[in-house]
Amino acid sequence: MSISVLGAGAFGTALAITLAQNGPVTLWARDADHAEEMQRTRENSRRLKGPRLPENISVTAEIALAARSETALLAVPMQRTGAFLAEHAGLLQSKTLVSCSKGIDLQTLQGPSALIRQFCPDAVPALLTGPSFAADIARGLPTALTLATPEDDEALQQALSTPSLRLYRTTDLTGAELGGALKNVYAIGAGVVIGAGLGDSARAALMTRSFAEMVRFAVAQGARPETLSGLSGFGDLVLTCTSPLSRNFRFGLALGAGEAFDPSVTVEGVATAKAVSILAEKRKIDMPVASMIAALTEARISVPEAVLTLLARPLKQE
Numbered sequence: 001m002s003i004s005v006l007g008a009g010a011f012g013t014a015l016a017i018t019l020a021q022n023g024p025v026t027l028w029a030r031d032a033d034h035a036e037e038m039q040r041t042r043e044n045s046r047r048l049k050g051p052r053l054p055e056n057i058s059v060t061a062e063i064a065l066a067a068r069s070e071t072a073l074l075a076v077p078m079q080r081t082g083a084f085l086a087e088h089a090g091l092l093q094s095k096t097l098v099s100c101s102k103g104i105d106l107q108t109l110q111g112p113s114a115l116i117r118q119f120c121p122d123a124v125p126a127l128l129t130g131p132s133f134a135a136d137i138a139r140g141l142p143t144a145l146t147l148a149t150p151e152d153d154e155a156l157q158q159a160l161s162t163p164s165l166r167l168y169r170t171t172d173l174t175g176a177e178l179g180g181a182l183k184n185v186y187a188i189g190a191g192v193v194i195g196a197g198l199g200d201s202a203r204a205a206l207m208t209r210s211f212a213e214m215v216r217f218a219v220a221q222g223a224r225p226e227t228l229s230g231l232s233g234f235g236d237l238v239l240t241c242t243s244p245l246s247r248n249f250r251f252g253l254a255l256g257a258g259e260a261f262d263p264s265v266t267v268e269g270v271a272t273a274k275a276v277s278i279l280a281e282k283r284k285i286d287m288p289v290a291s292m293i294a295a296l297t298e299a300r301i302s303v304p305e306a307v308l309t310l311l312a313r314p315l316k317q318e
């Protein structure tokens with residue numbers, strides 16, 4: 001099975017590096033200078049400094065070249081995915097398109113699988129999601145992810161697993177993508193708690209209530225609850241809410257401490273918090289934590305006000 005990775009950010013590059021253990025990989029970057037530099041230096045110094053690109057990764061800025069493969073992994077940020085698919089739909093039809101992005105598109109309020117179905121109706125949508133930092137995958141550290149496909153696809157699982165990257169299959173695309181989208185929102189919240197000095201007990205409470213919300217929201221959209229208890233839900237929530245390697249967590253840390261954060265860093269949870277709070281209101285799903293995080297990121301509320309509001313909610317059964 002020939003494989004390309006579309007998007008040469010930290011994650012796309014890391015996936016290309018690990019998949020190169022199985023055979024040749026084409027890595028597409030949107031910027032021709034960036035592609036040429038990576039092809040020559042065998043490093044992605046802009047997005048993933050350090051790890052070496054094996055010789056069987058060929059880097060290109062020619063999308064038509066990258067689109068020759070049967071399977072393409074999409075690793076562009078969520079809020080750019082719709083425009084990317086619209087622009088290149090002609091080349092991507094009839095492929096298996098594996099989205100590696102985590103979030104909900106703010107314009108359409110859809111996740112990556114619905115965007116793939118909208119723009120490339122003849123493609124097979126799939127998702128690769130779960131707890132894994134690009135740097136860990138690129139270094140060959142042990143990682144486990146969820147592969148979600150509409151038909152239980154063992155061949156794809158085999159093709160995308162490597163000696164250090166272990167994939168588990170599911171057919172629950174809704175659950176897999178909503179777990180990955182929502183955990184970024186809650187990681188911002190966990191960062192705020194720690195950045196504001198509210199303590200580890202408060203973070204544990206936030207994570208637990210966030211998990212309850214995540215399950216409630218995803219099940220209301222047709223997800224299976226057990227998917228949310230797996231790698232793409234609980235697993236990624238734990239990783240991202242507790243590690244300073246997470247950009248969403250670090251963004252929250254800065255927000256909680258009242259410090260500035262580099263706007264060029266990809267922080268998927270900000271747009272997704274807004275999308276989730278809009279969807280929750282429309283569909284009447286109780287999502288107090290996500291809605292509070294949306295209000296915080298939009299500076300509609302201060303951290304002390306957010307804490308007071310959450311603590312003042314009526315007492316109820318767990």
Ligand SMILES: NC(=O)C1=CN([C@@H]2O[C@H](COP(=O)(O)OP(=O)(O)OC[C@H]3O[C@@H](n4cnc5c(N)ncnc54)[C@H](OP(=O)(O)O)[C@@H]3O)[C@@H](O)[C@H]2O)C=CC1
Pocket residue numbers: 007008009010011012030031034046047075076077078080083084100101102103132133134135265266268
């Ligand atoms: N980093 C990680 O550890 C993980 C990331 N993910 C997910 O992967 C997705 C990508 O994240 P990540 O790789 O870390 O992000 P980065 O910020 O490292 O890179 C983003 C990449 O997307 C490219 N890009 C931006 N806009 C466009 C566009 N309009 N068209 C085409 N390409 C574009 C950028 O190009 P350029 O370099 O030219 O700006 C860059 O290569 C996110 O949804 C993230 O949640 C999932 C798991 C782990």
Ligand SMILES: O=C(CO)COP(=O)(O)O
Pocket residue numbers: 102130131132133184187236239240245246247248249266267268
């Ligand atoms: O998705 C990730 C880990 O699974 C990466 O998280 P951040 O985007 O917060 O860095």
